[in-house]
Amino acid sequence: GEDVEQSLFLSVREGDSSVINCTYTDSSSTYLYWYKQEPGAGLQLLTYIFSNMDMKQDQRLTVLLNKKDKHLSLRIADTQTGDSAIYFCAESLRAAGNKLTFGGGTRVLVKP
Amino acid sequence: GAVVSQHPSWVICKSGTSVKIECRSLDFQATTMFWYRQFPKQSLMLMATSNEGSKATYEQGVEKDKFLINHASLTLSTLTVTSAHPEDSSFYICSARDWSGQETQYFGPGTRLLVL
Numbered sequence: 626g627e628d629v630e631q632s633l634f635l636s637v638r639e640g641d642s643s644v645i646n647c648t649y650t651d652s653s654s655t656y657l658y659w660y661k662q663e664p665g666a667g668l669q670l671l672t673y674i675f676s677n678m679d680m681k682q683d684q685r686l687t688v689l690l691n692k693k694d695k696h697l698s699l700r701i702a703d704t705q706t707g708d709s710a711i712y713f714c715a716e717s718l719r720a721a722g723n724k725l726t727f728g729g730g731t732r733v734l735v736k737p
Numbered sequence: 738g739a740v741v742s743q744h745p746s747w748v749i750c751k752s753g754t755s756v757k758i759e760c761r762s763l764d765f766q767a768t769t770m771f772w773y774r775q776f777p778k779q780s781l782m783l784m785a786t787s788n789e790g791s792k793a794t795y796e797q798g799v800e801k802d803k804f805l806i807n808h809a810s811l812t813l814s815t816l817t818v819t820s821a822h823p824e825d826s827s828f829y830i831c832s833a834r835d836w837s838g839q840e841t842q843y844f845g846p847g848t849r850l851l852v853l
Contacts, residue, residue, distance in 0.1 A: 656841070658841070658842075660844070665847075665849070666846055666847065667741075667743075667830050667844040667845050667846040667847045668781075668830065668832075668844040669844070670841060670842075670843060670844070673841060713780065713781070722786065722794075723834070724771070724783060724786065725771075725783070725832075725842060727780045727781050728780065729779070729780045730779075730780050
C-alpha cells in the first residue's frame with residue numbers, strides 16, 4: 626500500500642542546516658519529490674530525485690535517497706528565515722498512473 | 738517556466754450556490770491536471786485526475802456529481818463545486834503535469850473556498 630510519513634515539526638536556528646526526513650512504503654516509486662508550502666499558498670516544487678539515484682544536490686538543497694530503507698531526506702544548508710514553511714515529500718507511482726502520494730508535511734520554523 | 742494559475746484565489750458564497758474554479762497552465766501544455774483538497778494543517782488529498790478531452794477519474798469517496806471537472810483544452814481545467822455546503826469549505830489546489838522530459842507536477846497557488 627501507499628504510505629508516506631514525515632515528522633510533524635522541526636525547529637532550527639538561522640544559519641544552521643536543516644534535515645527533513647521522510648519514509649515511504651512502496652518500493653516501486655519512480656520519482657520522489659520535495660515541495661514547499663508557505664502560508665495560504667500552493668506548493669512550490671523544490672527538487673526531485675529519480676528512484677535509481679542516491680543523491681542530488683541543487684544549491685543549498687541536498688536530497689538523499691536510501692532505497693533499501695525507503696528513506697528520503699532533504700537537507701537545507703545555511704537555513705534562512707525565509708525557509709520557514711511546511712515541506713511535503715511525495716512519491717510518484719507508475720502503477721498508480723503516476724499520481725502523487727503526499728506525506729503529512731513537516732512544519733519548519735527557523736529562529737533568528 | 739512551468740507556471741500554473743488558479744482563479745479565483747478566494748471565494749465566499751452562500752450555501753446552495755455553485756462555484757467554478759479555473760486552473761490554467763500558462764507556459765506549457767498539460768494533458769493531465771489534478772485537483773486536490775487541503776484541510777487546515779493537513780496534507781493534500783487527491784480528488785480527481787483530469788485528462789484533456791476525456792472524463793475525469795475520481796478518487797474513492799469523491800462525489801463526481803458534486804465536484805464537476807471539465808478539461809476542455811490543454812491549458813485549462815475547471816472544477817465546479819455544485820450546491821456548495823459549509824462542509825465544502827476548504828483550500829482547493831490544482832496541479833498540471835508537464836510531460837516534456839519527466840513527470841513533475843506543478844501546482845497552482847490554490848483557491849480558498851468559504852461557504853456560509
